[in-house]
Amino acid sequence: MKQLRIPGPTPCPPEVLQAMSRQMINHRGEEFRNILADVTAKTKQVFQTKNELLILTSAGTGGLEAAVVNHLSPGDKVLGVSIGLFGDRFANIAKIYGADVTLLKFEMGKAADPDMVKKALDADPKIRAVLVTHNETSTGITNDLAALAKVIKSYDKLLMVDAVSSMSSVNVPVDAWKLDVAVSASQKGWMVPPGLAFISMSEAAVKAQAVSKMPKFYFDLAKARKSAELRETPWTPAISVFFGMQVALDMLLKEGLQNVYARHIALAKTTREGMKSLGLDLLADEKYASNTVTAVRANHGIDYKKLSKIMREEFDITIAGGQGELEGKIFRIGHMGWAFEPEIKECIAALKLALPKAGYVK
Amino acid sequence: MKQLRIPGPTPCPPEVLQAMSRQMINHRGEEFRNILADVTAKTKQVFQTKNELLILTSAGTGGLEAAVVNHLSPGDKVLGVSIGLFGDRFANIAKIYGADVTLLKFEMGKAADPDMVKKALDADPKIRAVLVTHNETSTGITNDLAALAKVIKSYDKLLMVDAVSSMSSVNVPVDAWKLDVAVSASQKGWMVPPGLAFISMSEAAVKAQAVSKMPKFYFDLAKARKSAELRETPWTPAISVFFGMQVALDMLLKEGLQNVYARHIALAKTTREGMKSLGLDLLADEKYASNTVTAVRANHGIDYKKLSKIMREEFDITIAGGQGELEGKIFRIGHMGWAFEPEIKECIAALKLALPKAGYVK
Numbered sequence: 001m002k003q004l005r006i007p008g009p010t011p012c013p014p015e016v017l018q019a020m021s022r023q024m025i026n027h028r029g030e031e032f033r034n035i036l037a038d039v040t041a042k043t044k045q046v047f048q049t050k051n052e053l054l055i056l057t058s059a060g061t062g063g064l065e066a067a068v069v070n071h072l073s074p075g076d077k078v079l080g081v082s083i084g085l086f087g088d089r090f091a092n093i094a095k096i097y098g099a100d101v102t103l104l105k106f107e108m109g110k111a112a113d114p115d116m117v118k119k120a121l122d123a124d125p126k127i128r129a130v131l132v133t134h135n136e137t138s139t140g141i142t143n144d145l146a147a148l149a150k151v152i153k154s155y156d157k158l159l160m161v162d163a164v165s166s167m168s169s170v171n172v173p174v175d176a177w178k179l180d181v182a183v184s185a186s187q188k189g190w191m192v193p194p195g196l197a198f199i200s201m202s203e204a205a206v207k208a209q210a211v212s213k214m215p216k217f218y219f220d221l222a223k224a225r226k227s228a229e230l231r232e233t234p235w236t237p238a239i240s241v242f243f244g245m246q247v248a249l250d251m252l253l254k255e256g257l258q259n260v261y262a263r264h265i266a267l268a269k270t271t272r273e274g275m276k277s278l279g280l281d282l283l284a285d286e287k288y289a290s291n292t293v294t295a296v297r298a299n300h301g302i303d304y305k306k307l308s309k310i311m312r313e314e315f316d317i318t319i320a321g322g323q324g325e326l327e328g329k330i331f332r333i334g335h336m337g338w339a340f341e342p343e344i345k346e347c348i349a350a351l352k353l354a355l356p357k358a359g360y361v362k
Numbered sequence: 363m364k365q366l367r368i369p370g371p372t373p374c375p376p377e378v379l380q381a382m383s384r385q386m387i388n389h390r391g392e393e394f395r396n397i398l399a400d401v402t403a404k405t406k407q408v409f410q411t412k413n414e415l416l417i418l419t420s421a422g423t424g425g426l427e428a429a430v431v432n433h434l435s436p437g438d439k440v441l442g443v444s445i446g447l448f449g450d451r452f453a454n455i456a457k458i459y460g461a462d463v464t465l466l467k468f469e470m471g472k473a474a475d476p477d478m479v480k481k482a483l484d485a486d487p488k489i490r491a492v493l494v495t496h497n498e499t500s501t502g503i504t505n506d507l508a509a510l511a512k513v514i515k516s517y518d519k520l521l522m523v524d525a526v527s528s529m530s531s532v533n534v535p536v537d538a539w540k541l542d543v544a545v546s547a548s549q550k551g552w553m554v555p556p557g558l559a560f561i562s563m564s565e566a567a568v569k570a571q572a573v574s575k576m577p578k579f580y581f582d583l584a585k586a587r588k589s590a591e592l593r594e595t596p597w598t599p600a601i602s603v604f605f606g607m608q609v610a611l612d613m614l615l616k617e618g619l620q621n622v623y624a625r626h627i628a629l630a631k632t633t634r635e636g637m638k639s640l641g642l643d644l645l646a647d648e649k650y651a652s653n654t655v656t657a658v659r660a661n662h663g664i665d666y667k668k669l670s671k672i673m674r675e676e677f678d679i680t681i682a683g684g685q686g687e688l689e690g691k692i693f694r695i696g697h698m699g700w701a702f703e704p705e706i707k708e709c710i711a712a713l714k715l716a717l718p719k720a721g722y723v724k
Contacts (some may be wrong), residue, residue: 057420193600
C-alpha cells in the first residue's frame, strides 16, 4: 500500500477527502457560519480548552506568526526555548518583529530541561513571554510541556506553545497546563489537508493583545475575533479544508481522544522497537521520544538519499529526511493522524529489505 | 439549479472538485515539485508575464499584505488609489506597516480618474509607490488600469495592483501594462476553492524587495523565492488547492484566454441588460462596469435582506449584499469563473419573481 510516512502533511481518511470535493458555498452565509461554529467548538474540545480559539487560513507557521505579532511589542524580552529547527523558527519570528529574544538552545535530540528554563527566567526578570515547541518535528522529541509550563507559569510569564505536530495526536490539555497561546495546523494529526491553522488564547493572552504593538493585518487576531462574533472570518477562508475538518473532527471524537492518544503511543513504540530490531540508532533520548514522529540516525553506512529513493520506488513508502544541520544525518518516520499498526509493520519490513541496498552494514 | 452568484468564492467545475479530493503527497517530493512548476508556469501565462510569480497559502488579502511588506519600508510615501472597500484595505495595510499613505479616494460607483492620479503624483514627488485596485468587488467597477498604469509608470513609480477579482476573467497583461506587482487569488475567476494567492514581481519590484525594511516572516517573498528555486514553498502549501489549480488552469487555457474574456464580457452584458429590463438601477458608471460582478441599487422599496432570503430559499440562488457603507443599499451578482449564460438568465428570471415580494415597486 502507498504510504506517506512523513511528519505532515499526513494521509487523510477517504471520508475527509470526499468532503474536500464539496462545491463552494457563501463564506458569509448561514451554512458556513454553522460549519465554522461546529469546527471551532470541536477543535476546542481537542485543545481541551474553554479559551477562545480562532482558525486562520495559512500553514502552521502563519499560526506561529499570529502568536508572536498579536501578543508582543517590539523591544519585549522573550525567552525562546529551542530543541531544534521549529524552536529556532518560533524565536526567529519574534526577533524579526523586533522582540529582544534570548535563545535557550538544547542539544539536538534532547528535550528542554525545566531547571535550565527556570535559571534563564531567574537570570532576566524582564522576560515577558516564553516560546516553547511542544513536539519538535525535526528531531522527534516531545518536550515535557507539563513540567515546563509549571515552571514558566509559576513566574506568571506569557507561555506560547507551538503544538502544531502534537495537538490531536498526544495529550495537550491547554487549560490544565495553563498554556496562554497554543497553535496547531490541519495537516498534522488532524487528518486533514494543509490550509488551516488553529490558535487558542487565554484571558492573559487576550489582555496582551490589547497592548501589543507589533504590526499585523492578515494575522490580526482582533479582527478575527470581531468576525468570529458574527461566526465569520475576516478574509475568505479555505472552505474545502473546513469541510474536511468537520468530518475528521467527528472521526477523532468518535474514536475518543484517549483512544487516539493510546493509538499514537502504541504506533510510536512499534516504530522505535522496529528500528532497534533492525540494529538502527534512534536520535531521540527515548524518555522524550515523540509519539508522532521517529528520527533515526543515518549511520552505519546508510546513504539517506539512496534509502529514500529505494523506499519510494520499490515499496511506495515516502519517508522524510533530516532538516537543516541534520540533513543527510537522520531519516524520519511519521506516525501521526490516520496511521495504524499494519502500516508501520509494513514500513519496518520494507526498511529491512531497503537498508542493505542503501549501504547499511552493521 | 443551485447557484452561488457572489463575487467569490465562485462555483468550481466538477473536474476541479474531484481533484480536490486527491490523497496527500509529500510537499518536498518530486511529484509536488512538478505540480508547483506546472501551476506556476500556467498561472504566469494567465498573468501574461515573464516576471517571477510566487504562490502563497492564504486568502487574497495575504497576497496584498505580501505586496506591501516586501516592497516598502516604514516612512515610504505611498499613494493609495481607492474606489471602494478593497482599495481602502490595500492602503490600510500599507499604513499599518508604517508607510506614509496619501489616500486618493473616488466616489463609490465611479472609476479612478487618471488625471487626478497624475495631479496627486505631481503634488508629491516623494511618492515611491502607487496601490491600485483593478476590479473593485464592493462596487462592481473595473478601473481603466491601462490608462492608470501609463500615467503611473511615466513617473517611474512602483505600481502594485490588486487584481484579485479580475485576473483570469478579464484581460490583465502584466508585462504590457508594466505592473510591478500584481496579486490574485484562487477562489475568484480561477474556478478553484480559496486557499492560494498569486503574486508576480517585476525586476524593479525584486530590487525594491532587497531594500524593504517592513517586518515579515510568513509572507517573506525572499524566503519564498529561495524555496521556489528548489521548486518548493517555504511553508507547507495548501496541496489540495494546487491539485484544483492544475485542473482549472488546463480548462482555462483550453478554452483560450480570449474566449474566457469574451465569455465574461457577454455574461456581464446579459446581467446588466437583465437588471435594466427589470427596471433596476445599476450602481456603477456603465463605462467602467465590471465584467466579473454587477452591483445593483436596492432602491424602489427593495428590502435587501428579504430579497436575499427569497432568492436563496425559493430559488436556491445566493446573491451578495453591499459591504461597509453600501450595506443594505445595493445587492451584487457575481459572474466570474465557471459561469454561463443560462445561469445568468435563470437568475434574472428568479429576480423578476422575487423582487415584488421583497418590496420592489416601480
